[in-house]
Amino acid sequence: MMDIHKILKQLPHRYPFLLVDRVLEIEKGVRIKALKNVTINEPFFTGHFPHRPVMPGVLMLEALAQAAALLSFDTLDSTPDDNTVYYFAGIDGARFKRPVEPGDQLTLEVQLDRMKAGIFKFKAQAKVGDELACEADLMCTMRKIA
Template structure:
């Protein structure tokens, strides 16, 4: 289990793009369960949409990717340094099944499908009250930057 203070040590993301509030469980090399508490105070709700606020699907994917990064770091036993970035390498089979609205708690389950040659492939599912909101296959990699 990780609280927000530990997440901030692991991920370089900060407001307004940090989209993981807590790690509920992690099984190194296998799976992670995280949560994102969705508040009306999120900056994207001002424009998406003013009369019917809905969390953008791309941000649900980003939240799952941040969860995947935390799983990768835990599995490899590493912490990123300032010269390393964790990138999205691909998204396949993304499906959005229900809107996510203010007051919802997004529970994300991300599992490693494979890890080869520095590329991780994951399957992620995000649920609200047990109901599938979003799912996708994600590919991520780490790269050194100058």
């Protein structure tokens, strides 16, 4: 398990862009299960949409990528420094099956498919309860910046 304090040590994201609240399970080199608690206080709900707040799909994908980053760092036994950035390299097969609304708890499930030459490929799903909200194949990479 990983609480918010450990997550903040691993990810450079901060409010309003930190989208992982807790890690429930992590299997080095295999999978991660994490949570994002979705509240009405999220800044994106003001404009998306005022009459019916819905979490943007791209932010569900970002939450999955942040969980994937935590899995990658754990797999490599590394903590990123200020000169390391974890980027999206690709997203395939993204599908949105259910709206995510204030009060929902998004369960982020990411499996490492393979890693080679600094490229990580993942199968990812975000669920609310037992209902699939979003799924995609993610490709990410870590790069040193100057």
